[in-house]
Structures are given as structure tokens and as C-alpha cells.
Amino acid sequence: MRIVQQMIESVRRAGAAIVANKLRGGLTTLGIVIGVVAVDTTMTAVNGLANNFARSVAVLGSDVLYVSRMPWVFQGTFFTFRNRPPLTVDEAEELERRVESAVAVNPTAHTFKDIKFRSTVLENMDIVGTTDRHMLVSSAVPELGRFLTAPEVRYRKFVCVIGSDIRDRLFEDIDPINKTIKIGRFSYRVIGVMEKQGGAGMIGGPNFDAMIYIPIHTMIKAYGGERRDFDIAVRARSQQALEDLRYQVIGEMRKIRRLSPAEEDNFTINQMDTLVGMFNNVMGVVLLIGMLITGIALFVGGVGVMNIMFVSVTERTREIGIRKALGAQRSTILVQYLCESAAICLFGGLLGLLIALGVTELIDRLLLPASISPPIVAIAIVVSIGVGVVAGLIPAVRAARLNPIEALRYE
């Protein structure tokens, strides 16, 4: 009861003290403000990127293996991989026959061409040669029209399905279906538009929305295919079956390529795990930088608050003497100054939170979907109060230990 009363009294006094020293308090809390903005923005960015990444993972599928020449994330040097033979469509078809436990096997290849509709040209766009099985290994679906069909792939039709970014940039308000666009020197009929996927573009991953899908055999016929590097997507029946599938695919690929037991694999199995690892590294760096800025800002802010509290204690030495003469305990004075320090920092923290809300809004509009969640608000509050308590501790102890007679005599 007694201590609660005294705390209420302390918080009231702290509020009054802040109001009395608006400017000084405001300036000193700048570090806290920046610290809270930094911690909140970091958390928000990490959350946003993680959500974004989760969507990409969903698109690529966490139950899909990709057989490729190169690993997605290098370990070792580029030269060890450079002399590997490229994967071919024949190998993909051979693999499909052998690996019966897979849901689907789908080869893809990429080429970069300028595309054109009427007078609009987009340069160097990512053209994906693929098959109708793309629908079985990816979760993406057309939002308009349809995807490529098996006959279109087999008979090398000049049709294409475009990503939503391409639609926006090339057609604007025009209905793209059955319009003709040029990819390189060849004309294609647009048969579908993929729904917007968002994706890993932000962290340097592929931007699926800016891709154009054409039948793989059309690609070979139109742009050549002998030395083209294919990726082969192999989808497992379930995530649990992925590891078994992986060994099976490695075994079959080695047989297809007639590798002797002594030879190393001259292909790589990529899977989402690798990307997840890379993503975690990126996040680790973002977090580290964010925490570093936060730490420095909070440290500077904390030192500032400690300083202001020392000044405050010295200025009010006599007041402390009076309080002690009236029967204030050491603990009462201690709590009073800790509350004051915490309140100053909380004020800074709330200001920082307000700014962070603005920054988040900006990120949301310009970069990626982001929002401040209740845990982030809680972190801001807890962190600022915590800094206040730590920064106020030494000044508060000094105040609490003042000798009442000397404090009363202080001019």
C-alpha cells in the first residue's frame, strides 16, 4: 500500500518535472527516439521481408527440388562448377521416365530478350521456356486466360503467358488476351496473365511477376537450345518424401550421365532450404545492423538521460533534503528518480514510436507491405522504460543516499 502510494506520487512528480523542462528533456531523449525508431523499423523490415519471402517460398514450393548446373548459393569457387555440362531437355525427359514417385518433372530455361507491344518496348526481359507441368510444380495460377497446354509445348506454338508486372507495363488498361507481342524477332499470342505473386525481388531473388512463359520447345526452335542451361524442377508427393526423392534423383542423374562411383556429381540439387539459409543470412545482417544502430542510439540516449538526471538531482538537492526531513525513505527517493528517468525515456520512446509509424507507412507504400504490430509497440515501450531505469539508476542512488542535513543546507 505504502509503496504503491509513493510510486503514484513519483510518477506524478516525474510528469511535472518533464513539463517543467520540456526543451532539455526533449533534446536528451533524442537518442532514445532514434533508438526506438531504429528498433521498430528493423523489426518491421524483418517482418515485412520474412512475409515477402514466405510468399516466394510458397510460389517455388518447399516440396520441390531443382536439378541445376549451378548451386543457388555458392560454396567454393565458381570454377568448380563452370566446366560442368549443362542440363538438357533430353535429360529432363529421361529423368521424368525414371523417377516415378515424383508428382511432376518440369524443365525450364531462361533467356533474356526485348519485348514489344505496339510502340512499347521492354528491354532484356526474363523469358522462361517451360511446359504445361509448370502448373504442377508451382503454386502460381493465371488470373486471366490460361497457362500453356501440352500440345502447345509439343507443337512449338508461339503463345505466351505474361507476369502481372509485364501486363501493367505493356498493356496498361488494354485487355492483353489474344494480343500479339514480339519477343526478340518472333511474334507470340498472349494467352494468359499470371496473378501477382510478389516475391523475393526485394532481397535479390527472382521477380516472378516480371517473367514471360513460353513453350520450351518453341524457345529451342526460335532462340536455339544446344548449349542452353536447363533447370529441372521435381516435385515430391509431400515434404516428408523430399529427402528420399533427393537421393533417388541424384542416383538417377548419375546413371543418366554415366558417372563412375569415383566421380563427383556434375550437377546440383537445389531446394528451398538453400534459399532459406541465404534468406536467414540476409536477415541476420539486417538485424545486426539494426541492432547496432539501436544499441548506439540507446547508449547515447541513455548517457544523455543519465546526465540530465545528475543535473536534476543536483538542482533539487534541497528538495531531496526536505523530503527526507518529512520522512521519505531512501527507497522512496530512489523510486521517485527512477520513475522520473523512466518517464522521460518513455516519452522519448512514444515519440519514436510515432515516427516509426510514419516510417513504416512509407515503407509500406514504397517498398513492401509492412505494419507495426502490437509486439513491436510493446518492445518500444519496454526498451525505453528499461533504458530509463538503467540510466537513472546511478543518479537515483546518489539522490537516495544524500545526507538530509547537508541536502537541506545546500544552496
Add this chain to the structure above:
Amino acid sequence: MALELQEVTKTYGSGAAEVPALRGVSLQIRSNEYVAIMGPSGSGKSTMMNIIGCLDVPTTGRYVLDGEDVSDLSESRLARIRNEKIGFVFQTFNLLPRADIFHNVELPLIYAGMRPGKRRSLAREALERVGLGDRLRARPNQLSGGERQRVAIARALVSQPSILLADEPTGNLDTVTGGEIMSLLDRLFEQGHTVVLVTHEAEIARHAHRIVRLRDGLIESDERQSEPKRGLA
């Protein structure tokens, strides 16, 4: 017996810088006495008041307050005793400048852990007793010196202490205002309070029933006054 000092000494500093402020003082003050302490500057009056007020402890000797030996208590216990048994009135008023006078008077009760309802009515009552019941929300710097000292007296008596200690309560006031403060102390004495005051001025000391004179840290004389002065100076 309200309080008793037994052979109390107080020495400041140590070694060569040692200053003996009190050199063996014995004094008994009964409940509802009105005592003035006089003496030249540096004779140890404030030092004695600090010990009586439990702001300080004797170097040697015993101090018994309300039957309890308080010569050697912890800081925390002393704070508790100050809160419950002592009411201070200072020469320089010593009000909290940022708080209104109501809060100033309420403060000892907050430290006593009293519930808000009760302490508010007691604080209002105390301010009414000193004639400031209509200025509750005024700040100290909006009041005259005499009014500030009345606030200090209200604060000193709000917790119904055993003793009111006043160290030169009129030292910063003119004669007329000082007289008003003294008549207020007189009235509190008549209502049953024990009052101990320090003063330089013989006129002020004449309000008391008993005058204790200090010199060089020792009691020089301790006399009763048969006809104390009453009312305004």
C-alpha cells in the same frame, strides 16, 4: 517525558579538523512544554535541533524520544520516526517550489502511506487551521513569506507529531509577520503541542515558558519564565 538528551556530544570531522559542536548536553523536555533555545552563533543550537529532530545521531550519549532510545537507529528507522513524531519549521520555509501548497502539506501523509481520502481531508484541515484554507492550489512563490511559513507550520502539524521543532522560524520575516507566526505557535502550544524553537531574539524567546541557553556546545543556563508573552508582538 517527551524527550531526553543524556550527556550528548556531537563532533564533526575527525583528527586535526575535529569540531566539537556539542560537548555533553543533558536536557529533558516534557510533553506540552514551550522551550526556546538561545545562544550565540556557532554555539550548537542547530546541531542540537538536528539531533532532537532525528536528522542526525549523537557522537556519544543517549537520546530518548517518547520512551524509545533513538541514539543509534538506522537511517530508515530515523526517517520513519521523523515522519511520525517530528514536525519541522525552518527559517527558510523549505517548501517544494514546484508543488502547490496543498501537495506540500499532504506530503508527510503520503510518506506515511495514508489513503488519499483521509490525507486530503487532513491536509485541508491543517491549512484551514493556519488560515490558508482558501489558497490550496497556490504555489509557494505566489505567497508572502509569512504565508509560506504558515504553510510550513501546517505541514509540520498535519501528521500530529509529538514535537514541533522550529529553527529560527521568524528569522526571514519582518517583526509584524514574525509576531503573527509566533501567535500561531502560541496557539498550537495552548492546544497541547510540544514546541521547541531556536531563536536569537529575546523578544521571540519571551513567548516560551522555558529558555535554554547554549554556549560553546554546553548548556549555560536553563530557566523558566513566569510570565510568557502572548499574542501579537
